[in-house]
Each structure stands twice: as structure tokens, then as C-alpha cells.
Amino acid sequence: MKEQIFITVAEAADMLGISKSHAYKIVRDLNRDMKAMGYLTIAGRINKSYFLEKTCYSPGRNLQLSQTPGNHMV
Numbered sequence: 001m002k003e004q005i006f007i008t009v010a011e012a013a014d015m016l017g018i019s020k021s022h023a024y025k026i027v028r029d030l031n032r033d034m035k036a037m038g039y040l041t042i043a044g045r046i047n048k049s050y051f052l053e054k055t056c057y058s059p060g061r062n063l064q065l066s067q068t069p070g071n072h073m074v
Contacts, residue, residue, distance in 0.1 A: 006045040016055065030054055 007015075013023035024044075031041040034050060 004048055006042060007048045007051060009044050012046060012051060027051075 009020055009023045009027050012027055013020045016023065016026075018026075027044065027046045030046050030051060031043070034047065035041050039047070
């Protein structure tokens, strides 16, 4: 089976655990950014690699959450 290049709004919503309407906004915003960089975009779909990078889920990326004074993680 060929690896997916694009993911759908429904898949994005499922991955992030959010509603489809919120996922549409995120996909629309990410596609706007990609279009500004000169990439081809498809309405209702987003490049999987770019989506994972922008949502901090890309392989090998270590997200360091800083702890500010008075903000205690439980």
C-alpha cells in the first residue's frame, strides 16, 4: 500500500481529538501557509508531513515544555 501524502480533515480531527469544524479551520490555516510558500494545496486535505510538523508530532522531534515559576505540572 502506498503511503499517504495528504490527510483529510476527518483524519486531522481524529488525530488531534477535536471537532471536524475546528479541524477545518486548522487545515485551512495550514494550507494558506503552504500556499504562501508556493506549494500546491488541496481544499479539505493537508500535506501529512507539514501537518505533523506543525502539530508537534513529527518523528524525531522532541518538544520541550518549559515550566514557568508558579506553573506546576501535575
